[in-house]
Amino acid sequence: xxPVSGQALPPNLPxxxxxxxxxxxxITFAALIGRALYLQVVRNDFLQQKGDARAxxxxxxxxxxxxxxxxxGEVLAVSTPVESVWASPQDLEASRRQLQQLAxxxxxxxxxxxxxxxxxxxxxxxxxxxxxxxxxxxxTALGVPxxxxxxxxxxxxxxxxxxxxxxxxxxxxxxxxxxxxxxxQDHLAGRPGSRRVIKDRLGRIVEDxxxxxxxxxxxxxxxxxxxxxxxxxxxxLKEAVAQHRARAGGIVVLDARTGxxxxxxxxxxxxxxxxxxxxxxxxxxxxxxxxxxxxxxxxPFTAAAALESGIVRPESVVETAPGYMAIGRATxxxxxxEGRLTVSQVIQKSSNVGAAKLALSMPPERLWNVLNGAGxxxxxxxxxxxxxxxxxxxxxxxxxxxxxxxxxxxGISVTLLxxxxxxxxxxxxxxxxxxxxxxxDAPVPGERVMSPETARxxxxxxxxxxxxxxxxxxxxxxGYRVAGKTGTAHKLQDGSYAADRYVSSFVGLAPASNxxxxxxxxxxxxxxxxxxxxxxxxxxxxxxxxGVLRMLNEPNDAPVEPLHxxxxxxxxxxxx
Amino acid sequence: MMRLxxxxxxxxxxxxxxxxxxxxxxxxxxxxxxxxxxxxKRLEEDFGRLQLxxxxxxxxxxxxxxxxxxxxxxxxxxxxxxxxxxxxxxxREAR
Numbered sequence: 035x036x037p038v039s040g041q042a043l044p045p046n047l048p049x050x051x052x053x054x055x056x057x058x059x060x061i062t063f064a065a066l067i068g069r070a071l072y073l074q075v076v077r078n079d080f081l082q083q084k085g086d087a088r089a090x091x092x093x094x095x096x097x098x099x100x101x102x103x104x105x106x107g108e109v110l111a112v113s114t115p116v117e118s119v120w121a122s123p124q125d126l127e128a129s130r131r132q133l134q135q136l137a138x139x140x141x142x143x144x145x146x147x148x149x150x151x152x153x154x155x156x157x158x159x160x161x162x163x164x165x166x167x168x169x170x171x172x173x174t175a176l177g178v179p180x181x182x183x184x185x186x187x188x189x190x191x192x193x194x195x196x197x198x199x200x201x202x203x204x205x206x207x208x209x210x211x212x213x214x215x216x217x218x219q220d221h222l223a224g225r226p227g228s229r230r231v232i233k234d235r236l237g238r239i240v241e242d243x244x245x246x247x248x249x250x251x252x253x254x255x256x257x258x259x260x261x262x263x264x265x266x267x268x269x270x271l272k273e274a275v276a277q278h279r280a281r282a283g284g285i286v287v288l289d290a291r292t293g294x295x296x297x298x299x300x301x302x303x304x305x306x307x308x309x310x311x312x313x314x315x316x317x318x319x320x321x322x323x324x325x326x327x328x329x330x331x332x333x334p335f336t337a338a339a340a341l342e343s344g345i346v347r348p349e350s351v352v353e354t355a356p357g358y359m360a361i362g363r364a365t366x367x368x369x370x371x372e373g374r375l376t377v378s379q380v381i382q383k384s385s386n387v388g389a390a391k392l393a394l395s396m397p398p399e400r401l402w403n404v405l406n407g408a409g410x411x412x413x414x415x416x417x418x419x420x421x422x423x424x425x426x427x428x429x430x431x432x433x434x435x436x437x438x439x440x441x442x443x444x445g446i447s448v449t450l451l452x453x454x455x456x457x458x459x460x461x462x463x464x465x466x467x468x469x470x471x472x473x474x475d476a477p478v479p480g481e482r483v484m485s486p487e488t489a490r491x492x493x494x495x496x497x498x499x500x501x502x503x504x505x506x507x508x509x510x511x512x513g514y515r516v517a518g519k520t521g522t523a524h525k526l527q528d529g530s531y532a533a534d535r536y537v538s539s540f541v542g543l544a545p546a547s548n549x550x551x552x553x554x555x556x557x558x559x560x561x562x563x564x565x566x567x568x569x570x571x572x573x574x575x576x577x578x579x580x581g582v583l584r585m586l587n588e589p590n591d592a593p594v595e596p597l598h599x600x601x602x603x604x605x606x607x608x609x610x
Numbered sequence: 611m612m613r614l615x616x617x618x619x620x621x622x623x624x625x626x627x628x629x630x631x632x633x634x635x636x637x638x639x640x641x642x643x644x645x646x647x648x649x650x651k652r653l654e655e656d657f658g659r660l661q662l663x664x665x666x667x668x669x670x671x672x673x674x675x676x677x678x679x680x681x682x683x684x685x686x687x688x689x690x691x692x693x694x695x696x697x698x699x700x701x702r703e704a705r
Contacts, residue, residue: 101658109665114658192665239644240637265670512688580688587693594689 089232090243097224099187099208100252102201102215104261105294105473111201111215113187113208117170118163123151126180136181139172140165163206164188189215191306193261196268198306199319200259200298200471202419212317214257214471216419224252256473258294263287266581268299271555274574275301278560284321285574286454287582288552290543292477293458293467295416296551296582298322298451322421325447326537326556329523330384330505330567330608332405332443334460334492337381339404340392341488348378348491354387364435366390370607381495382504384520384608386442393441394434401440402429407483408456408466410448415468424448443521450539454554457541460496460517461549464489493517497546500572505608509542509572511580513594517549518542518575520567520608525559535559540571544579547591553578566607 073081102111119140128136137144140162150159163186165173170183189204191197202213209223210216227249232241267285275283287297304316318324340346357371368387372379380388393401405411411426425447427436436445448456451469459466465480496517500509505520521539524531539556543549555571555578564570677683 098654098658101661108668109661112658112662114662115655190662192662192669194669196671238641240640242640262670265674269671513691581685584685584691589693589695594691 090230091233092228092230095227095249097226097249097251099224100222100254102255104257104259108261110193110197111189111191113189115185116164116188117167117183118186119161119173120184121151121159121161121181122157123154123159124157126151128178132178135176136178195303195305196265198303199300203306217417218255222252222255225250258470258473260296262585263582264297267297267578270574270577271299272301278557278570279562280557280560282320282558284450284556286321286451286554288454288458290458290461290549290552292474293469294474295469295471321450322418325422325424325449327523328443328448328453329521330442331453331519331521331539331541333381333389334496334519335404335408336389336393336441337377338484338488338492339401341491342484343396343400345395346377349376351376352380352388352391354385359387359390361435361438366438378495378498382498383606384505389441390438394438398429398432398437408459409452414451414455416471422449424452450554450556453541454552457543457552459483460489460493461543461552505606506568506572509540509575511576513590513592514544514583515546515592516542516544516579517546520572522567522608536565538565538567538570540567540575542575545591551582
C-alpha cells in the first residue's frame with residue numbers, strides 16, 4: 035500500500051484512457067452545440083414558421099356599416115347580422131332524411147338543394163344567403179357535416195317605401211347601390227381589420243401578437259330629413275296622385291333658412307326591404323333625376339329680373355290686351371285676355387303675354403343672370419348620385435321667341451329640387467343656399483342673387499296668387515299667410531308639345547311673413563279631368579304646409595278662420 | 611461564495627416562477643377580455659336589432675292607423691289650436 039493519497043490512480047492504468055474519455059465528452063458537447071446552432075440559426079426560419087402555423091392565426095375583424103338616421107335620430111337604415119348557409123359538397127355527408135330536414139330548415143325544395151350540392155368537385159357553394167339567426171340556428175342543430183354558417187350583414191329600412199328614393203339601398207355585399215347609401219358609401223362603410231393572435235390547443239386566443247390592420251367601423255349619418263314631415267308629404271302626395279290618376283308625382287319640402295331637405299318623396303315608389311318588384315321607373319328619384327319644363331312657376335323670376343333691372347315697379351302697368359302677341363312667326367297666347375295688368379297681377383293671374391312683354395323689355399342677359407343665379411342649369415349641391423342639372427341655354431343663343439317663352443318657363447328644363455331651391459331666394463330676402471340632404475350643424479353661408487327689396491316684392495306677388503282672384507286659392511292654409519305660384523305645362527313629346535298631357539306643379543313658401551318652408555309639388559300627367567296646377571298641386575301644398583307648421587309649433591301670422599271658398603268664386607285659370 | 615450562489619439560485623427560481631404565473635394570469639385575463647369584447651359586439655348587434663324593431667313598431671303609418679281607427683283620434687281644427695307665444699327672453703330653439 036502506498037501511503038501517498040494524491041496518487042489515486044493505479045499506476046498500471048494507461049494514461050490514454052483519461053484522454054479518450056475527455057475527447058469523447060468534448061465531441062459530445064461539440065455535437066450538441068452544433069445541433070443547437072443548426073436549429074437556432076440555420077433552420078430557424080423554417081422552424082419558426084412551422085411553430086407559427088400551429089399556434090398563430092390571423093383573424094379578421096369585421097366592421098359594421100354605419101346607421102342612417104333622420105334629423106331627430108330616428109333609425110332609417112341599420113345593418114343586422116344574418117347567417118348565410120354554405121356547404122362543401124366534397125365533405126358533405128348526409129342521409130336522405132337529413133337532406134329532407136335540411137331543405138325544410140332552409141325552406142327550399144329538396145330537388146333544388148340536391149341540384150346545388152350535386153357537383154362533388156366544388157368546395158364552396160351557397161345554399162341560402164341571409165337567413166334570420168333563428169332559422170340558421172335550426173340548420174346548425176341538424177349537425178350535418180359539411181354544412182357551415184357564414185356571418186353576413188343585411189340592411190333593413192324601417193321607413194320602407196316612404197323614403198326609399200332618398201336612402202337608396204345596398205347590394206348583397208353591403209355596398210351602396212343607390213341614393214344616400216351610394217353617395218356616402220365611404221362614410222358609411224366600415225373597413226374590416228385583421229390581427230395576428232396565438233391560439234392554444236383548445237382554440238382559445240391566448241395572446242395578441244400584433245395588429246395588422248386596425249378596423250374602422252362605419253360612421254353614422256344623420257340626414258336632414260324629418261320622418262314625420264316625410265310621412266305627411268308622402269301620404270298627401272300619394273293620395274293626390276291616386277285622386278288625379280297621375281302617372282307620377284314628386285314633392286320636396288325645404289327648410290327655407292338652411293337649405294336642408296326636410297322631406298323628399300316620389301310616387302310611384304318601392305319597398306327597399308323587398309326589391310323583387312323593383313323596376314327602373316319605380317327606382318328613379320324623379321324629384322332629382324327627371325327634368326321637366328316648369329311653365330308658369332318660372333314667371334316670378336321674370337318679374338324679379340324686371341324689378342332688378344329697374345325698368346318696372348310692382349304697380350307698373352303692362353298691357354296684355356288683346357291676349358296674344360306675335361313674335362316672328364310664333365304667337366304667344368293668353369286663353370283668358372285680361373287687358374291692363376300691373377306686374378303683380380301678371381304673376382297673380384299668370385299671364386303669358388304679360389310675362390313675355392316683361393322679358394322682352396330687357397336684354398336676354400338680364401333674365402339669364404337671374405335664372406342662372408337661381409341655380410337652374412346647374413347642380414343643387416345635394417351630392418345625390420344621378421342628379422340632373424337641367425338645361426338653361428346660354429343667353430347668346432336665344433332667339434327672340436325663346437327669349438319670350440323662357441319668361442313663362444318653356445325652353446328651359448329643371449328638376450323639382452332645383453325649383454324648390456330657387457324659391458328659397460324669395461323666402462330668404464334674395465339669398466340662395468346649396469341644398470343639403472345631410473343635417474347641418476352650422477348654417478352654410480348664402481349667396482346673394484338679388485336685392486332684398488326685389489325678393490320681398492316678388493314674395494308679395496306670390497301671396498296675391500293664392501288669394502281669391504289668383505290662380506291658386508286652394509293653396510291657402512288656415513291661420514297662416516302663404517305665397518306661391520302654380521305651373522301647368524304641356525309635356526314635351528318627341529320634340530313637340532302634347533296637347534293633352536300636362537305637368538302640374540305648385541311651388542310655395544310659408545309663412546309668408548317670415549318664411550320657414552319652401553314646398554314644391556309636381557304631378558305628372560294628371561288624367562282625371564283637372565290638370566291645372568292650382569287644382570291639382572296646390573291642395574297638396576296646403577295640406578302639407580298646414581301639417582308641418584303645426585309640427586314646428588309655428589305661431590300663426592294670420593287670423594284663424596275657416597277658409598271658405600265661395601262656390602261661385604270665379605276660377606282664374608292660368609295660361610298653359 | 612457558496613452562499614452567494616445559493617442566494618442567486620433562489621432568486622433565479624423565484625423569478626422564473628414569477629414569470630410563469632404572471633404569463634398565466636395575463637393569458638387568463640386576455641381570454642376574459644376576449645369574452646367581454648365578444649359580448650360588446652353581440653350587445654351592439656342586439657342594440658341594432660332592437661333599434662330596428664322599435665322603428666318598425668313606431669312607423670308613422672302604423673301610429674296614424676291606430677290613432678285614427680282604434681283610438682278614434684283626429685287632428686284638431688286650426689281654430690281649436692292655441693299657440694302660446696314663448697315668454698320674452700326664451701329663444702325659439704330652447705323650447
